[in-house]
Amino acid sequence: MVGNAWGMDINNFNDLTNCANNIYSLNMTPEQYQKGFETGVLETGSNIADVVKGVDLISEMGSFDAASIAAQLGTDLQTVADSIAEAASAGILTDLEAAAAGLGYASFADAVAAYNAQYGTSYTVEEAAKALGN
Numbered sequence: 001m002v003g004n005a006w007g008m009d010i011n012n013f014n015d016l017t018n019c020a021n022n023i024y025s026l027n028m029t030p031e032q033y034q035k036g037f038e039t040g041v042l043e044t045g046s047n048i049a050d051v052v053k054g055v056d057l058i059s060e061m062g063s064f065d066a067a068s069i070a071a072q073l074g075t076d077l078q079t080v081a082d083s084i085a086e087a088a089s090a091g092i093l094t095d096l097e098a099a100a101a102g103l104g105y106a107s108f109a110d111a112v113a114a115y116n117a118q119y120g121t122s123y124t125v126e127e128a129a130k131a132l133g134n
Helices: 002-006 013-024 030-039 048-061 063-073 077-089 096-102 108-119 125-131
Strands: none
Touching (some): 030 048, 048 063, 096 108
16 A cells, blocks of 8 residues: 555565665664564654554454454554544544444544543544544
């Protein structure tokens, strides 16, 4: 998918590593790149690998089931939000009401209120949906 967006063939992790090395003028091995990927953190504080796993869950299982699994694993709301936003950027839309239900909220509005309370933000439902790519 990334390769398609950039107009190049990326068929495996070695291709991705070569691409990253070329773009960022690096000389990393696939093993070094993988370790950085597994331990890397987004600006929001979410672990990159956890977000990618979340995107995969949304893609493979659907919004409710992916959110249910995230809730069972104790995934924080920020990582869930980052996963939904990343999924949207890859063209995978999340049913926000179903995801909220999977997390145990009565509605997406309740999930937004919980997020605002936890992170000291003041998103409206509409702003949150837009920020999540929906």
